[in-house]
Amino acid sequence: SAGPGGSTVRAAQFPWSAAKLTNAILAEVVATHPELGVSRIKTIQVGPATAWAGAQRGDVDMLSEVAMPNQEALAGKAAERIELVHETYGEAGQGWFVPTYALEPGQPLDGLRSVTQLNDYADALGGRLVDSDPSFITTEQNTKRLAGYGLDLEQVTSSEAAQLAELRRSYERREPILVYLYHPHWVFEEFDLTQLEEPDPYQPDCFTTGNGACAMPAYAAWTASSKELATTSPRFHALLGRFELPLPDIEVMLKAVDVDNEDIEEVARTYVAEHPELVRTWVG
């Protein structure tokens, strides 16, 4: 919809900081570059499922921070209207982590380095892998990995919030815990965590036809855009096709937002101001 100073873009905003940051950066870029023909990015905060359900109807024009391959199935259902346009960042690592303090000498997990050793530490870990949301694709992958590695651990799923709360609880009590986590995440800024080594790297068929005894695939975030946007705001659509953020930058910003409680818009503004070349590559 075209306004006096350009059109308004409706962006779904997932309720986590990375998504908010991405949208804030895009909004800042749009504001400082009127030639993009977008007067405003109107964000609507929604959960992924609702967002994609709305996307199927054409309620949103773009989605940022689309976690892949987690939301692949969701995105598939909206493919008629919306397509994934570009990877914002990739090669984000994920895997199983333990608190670093627990690895120290004399601590319960002293000597734990690799996932293959986990059966020896099952008792210390309460026999649990504290996984995240049951709907994550990684939850399925972790199930296969537990079987593949022959680990005798219970896979506890709840929600990301509960999982992180459990992590904090263990931290407070200085207890050992095994959690699945992914980058980029503020949690790494707040807690000192160590990722367990994986003997075998990720193979594409590992979780489909393979035995599941392999590392987790790298994680990526994408930007998705409605096909309509290409006609209503072609320049902005083109920008989305080039929009990328370096992973370390994101983690720095996440720390500022989530750990130091800085204002998201402020962080985004500073970032845009301090990275003119990056912005120029986006704007083209």
Added chain:
Amino acid sequence: MSAVSSTGSEAAMIRCQGLTKVFGSGPAATEALELSGRGVGRTEIQERTGVTLAVHDVSFDVRPGELFVVMGLSGSGKSTLVRLLNRLIEPSGGTIEIDGRALGGLDDAELRELRNRRMSMVFQHFALLPHRTVRQNAEYGLQIRGGAEADRREKGEWALEQVGLADRAEALPGELSGGMQQRVGLARALASDTDVLLMDEPYSALDPLIRRDMQALLLRLQRELNKTVVFITHDLNEAMLLGDRILLLKDGRLVQVGTGPEILAAPADDYVADFVADVDRTRVLTAADVIHQPRLTAHLDDNPADLLRRLGEAESTAAYVLDDEGRVLGVVHDDWLALAQATRTREITRESLTDDYLTTGADRPLIDILQQVGRHPVPLAVVDDERKLLGVVPRAAVLAALATPSRS
């Protein structure tokens, strides 16, 4: 037993034919009716079928302007009967006509119209609206009827004044004593100003003074506005005082219907006799009930000597002297007669008559004439409006009438 009057049915305000109500439903109810038809008692029916036969085959007429009293043992079906009359409960059998219209044939709107404009009811347990003030309760029937606020206000005010609660108009029912609550229920029915009043023990919680006022009020309303009233009471004296006719129920069946004195004089069975035994006869019985033919009356042209002889035979000392139309002129005493005989006077002179006698009307209750009976040598004279002698009331007759047939 049927109490349908033989005079034209178009005259009846309320007419019930074979009215029956069974509490309970299904085959048990049918069985109960059938058992009852075979004369099985209510308690036994209750035990055998589990349903209660509250009213069974009751027929009666209430004439317009009649004050019709219903009495009976506790649980004999009186409340059920009046509830049937405005179809608050549907009869299991029988028909009811109000002013010639069959109640069963009315649709909802007509029934509402009838209840609202023709009949109003006073409930045994008051059934006031607890969240409304006394005034609002009193105005309830009118409010349903709709119409001008001012008129409603006025009638409500009037009704509350009648029952003596005008000063508590803004109180809530919960703040009133039992008798006051009952009077609010009364005011609600009165304010509606309907032809027919159904009153279920309306005065049971009232003290004697207020009750007396309420009785007078009801009689006045009936007389002046020709209201038809069906009135349930347990107070025999009240029933006798108010009731044009009294209906007696027993175990849901009609036992007797008639005027108070009729029932007193000829109870249908021992139950009725026992029921009315406690009545205060000084208030129920009237002069007419104890009237006797005078043993001896004289005329002015009677021969004194002759009269004196008859007096002696009758063991009396004096006699009423009447004129040709039978009007009382006075009393002649034996001493004057003896004198007249001695002086050979041939006729009784007007001057010889004394006025040491008393008269009363035939409809006066005994309580009013007790003082006058036996004050004089001649018994109390019962006269009509023209002072014609109808009879006399001897002292002994009063005492005999007042005494109850002794209970076993």
Added chain:
Amino acid sequence: MSAVSSTGSEAAMIRCQGLTKVFGSGPAATEALELSGRGVGRTEIQERTGVTLAVHDVSFDVRPGELFVVMGLSGSGKSTLVRLLNRLIEPSGGTIEIDGRALGGLDDAELRELRNRRMSMVFQHFALLPHRTVRQNAEYGLQIRGGAEADRREKGEWALEQVGLADRAEALPGELSGGMQQRVGLARALASDTDVLLMDEPYSALDPLIRRDMQALLLRLQRELNKTVVFITHDLNEAMLLGDRILLLKDGRLVQVGTGPEILAAPADDYVADFVADVDRTRVLTAADVIHQPRLTAHLDDNPADLLRRLGEAESTAAYVLDDEGRVLGVVHDDWLALAQATRTREITRESLTDDYLTTGADRPLIDILQQVGRHPVPLAVVDDERKLLGVVPRAAVLAALATPSRS
């Protein structure tokens, strides 16, 4: 006015001193009390302060085994008064002692104990437990008391039989008629078998027959088990029949307290007179109330000639003959006396006496002696247990006593 008997206070079962209850609280209540102290009427207090003075400065004693009746206008504070007696409502002022113990000093447990074991209550509006059967309602007091199931069952059964509801024991209160519900409330109080019974219009919904039975039951219980009863009623005849003494309330104040005949004979004011005007005197008044000194009695050794002269002076034709202890031997007639005078007989012989007379006890109600009064030349004789002549009842006296002082 105080009704505290002067005889020793230790004799009182219930003793109230200056009992006062104001519905409402705070300064308005204080003001109301103060206004009332200055003699301002209740209606005015109500209007000025908004609170109701339900009971004000009432003092009385109830003796053990006494049947104490409370009467008064609707709203005069009767229900409030009995509720004060078992502290269902806290008095605003005054004290109550039950069997010598101040009610105000009891702690909760003692109060419960007292209510459970010493007093039971019949409520004006029944207040049955709607979710329990008639039987369970009747057993309620006992169930609270605890104790053997069988005993409870037996007493409950007994009480239900007394009130004639044994066959409805498994019904729920909602399925009963008004009078039946009232009798369940009665059974509940009776089953508890306590010394003191507080009864708030317990018979108001009963028909005459059952009511008569219940009255007899109460009198029997009182006589045989020496129960102390505080009984509220609006039925004057009931009050007179049952009440050893009657207390009359008006606007929360005590107006008069005394026995029925006392009140009838000497009403404290017009209110009381008016209140009792409607009473059925044939049942309230006894022979003792209409007793007269005989104008003439004779002894066997009286001179017949002498006696005949006295008889003539008294305008009588016969006289009672008594022995030396004053016992009635028989009646002597003027014709025998005339004969004796002619034959110069010096004494009255036993053979000359006739037995055409009737006797009665002093406590018989007039209704029972009406038939006997005036049947004979001698008036009805009132005698004590040893046939000593206490007096006579002339016909005129009965009629005069029955007549009401006429109302304006």
Added chain:
Amino acid sequence: MPRIELGSYVEDFITWLLRAIPGVLDAISAVVTAITDALTLALTGPPFWIWIPVLALAALLVRGVGLAVYTLLAFLLISSLDLWAETMETLAVVLVAAVIATAVGVPLGIWAARKRAASAVLRPILDFMQTTPVFVYLIPAVFFFGIGAVPGVVATTIFAIPPAVRLTELGIRGVDPEVVEAAHAFGAHPRQILREVQLPMALPSIMAGINQVIMLALSMVVVAGLAGAGGLGTVVVSAVTQLDIAAGFEGGLAVVLLAIFLDRITAGLAQRPLTGYWTKLRNRQSAPATARPATEPTPAAAPAAG
């Protein structure tokens, strides 16, 4: 057991529905959106220092000084937590949902109280409405009505209707049958009996139902947030995903303060006699006119909602 593919039939049905009656759905959506937006605009448009006195005044009129003070402090606290706008957005959604739920629930409850059959049919439906996890119908709701306030309002309304129905039914069934009988005896129309006898006498129960409607509506704030309704739900969800107890608590506190305010206001509206200043004012005004204070009969009020 053979696997029954019940779910897919339902999914097909929903898809079919979506194609069959898009007009209707869009119309509903448009109406609800318009109302909610208008209300939101009205509430968020004027700044907090205008609204707070207005709300406090309303509290004063309806209930009295106590609630007015509470209102003042509570809303000041909310705005000092920087949650004013979000709270007003939530208030708009909750008001719309609660009014709809009451308007639907109370009549259904009346119906259920009158007809045993209606009650029997409604009961499992109410169980269904209350226990189907909102997430289940949130997605179809988004399909039907699009992202935004509408699916939130719809989900909230569905969840909040049952207590209104249940407690209305309970209340009306509990009314003394003799009083109802008396009303019949005076020829009252069932409508009149309902309005003048049953509803007023069932009022405590109905008000408990409305209280629950409001509480349940507020408890759905977060879910409404997930569907894009904005408001405090958004705040809470973000806070929770960031494990930010502080922000989450503040968001929750704002909801609770709002809940207490609404609870008290509705309770105040139902109270007989009214204790608020409005009544006092009215009485004071009418006094000189009629020369007798408080003779004005308090109108027997139907409950706050229709």
Added chain:
Amino acid sequence: MPRIELGSYVEDFITWLLRAIPGVLDAISAVVTAITDALTLALTGPPFWIWIPVLALAALLVRGVGLAVYTLLAFLLISSLDLWAETMETLAVVLVAAVIATAVGVPLGIWAARKRAASAVLRPILDFMQTTPVFVYLIPAVFFFGIGAVPGVVATTIFAIPPAVRLTELGIRGVDPEVVEAAHAFGAHPRQILREVQLPMALPSIMAGINQVIMLALSMVVVAGLAGAGGLGTVVVSAVTQLDIAAGFEGGLAVVLLAIFLDRITAGLAQRPLTGYWTKLRNRQSAPATARPATEPTPAAAPAAG
């Protein structure tokens, strides 16, 4: 407005609490876990074809043939949807939460009915319990009790208590004061009055409260799943987050079938006279003994929970 950092104080307080009383928290956690686990084990241990007849029999005894048939069909449907184990896990959590909520809520309701002050104090607390978004206290609950069934039970219980309190209070306040007065007049102890007069007479209202407790507990299934309690919540969340309407609907349906079952069972337990076969059996047994059927006085029942 100056920004008040209320949230951080609370966060600090929670953290402090966690450090100060870990023993207490662990004990609570252990007890609730033990109960829930035992119940879960009992429910999920035996296969469905053992449990279904047992449940149907219970339905028959408590309520009658109708509910027995429903129970049979409903649970067969659930197991044919492959949701048997999840449903039983959910049932365990819901039962524990509902029993605790009733056991806490009804006494609080009694207290509130007796003392105006208690009622006034409780009211905002109840508002708080019902409207604080569960997500807000879910995180502290996980802090305190660890991931698993316990925070789910705790959150569910907190959310489900208020209707029990409110409706118990409403019911007891609605009891005819004259009947209570009569009980006093016969020297009944307040405890006896409560048990024999107030509770039985308030039963319809209290049962409506317990119904709401169960409904609200079931409506929290998903939230319990978010805290790691497993059961149907997990099914629904996974389905919904993947836009799998079919699976979501099936999960929701299982919850609803369970809800209807529990609703009817509790309603059956409260009904007077009892209509189930248990009563009929008992009557039939007692008949020859006393030679008169149905003379056995039905014990005036206190509500299902104490």
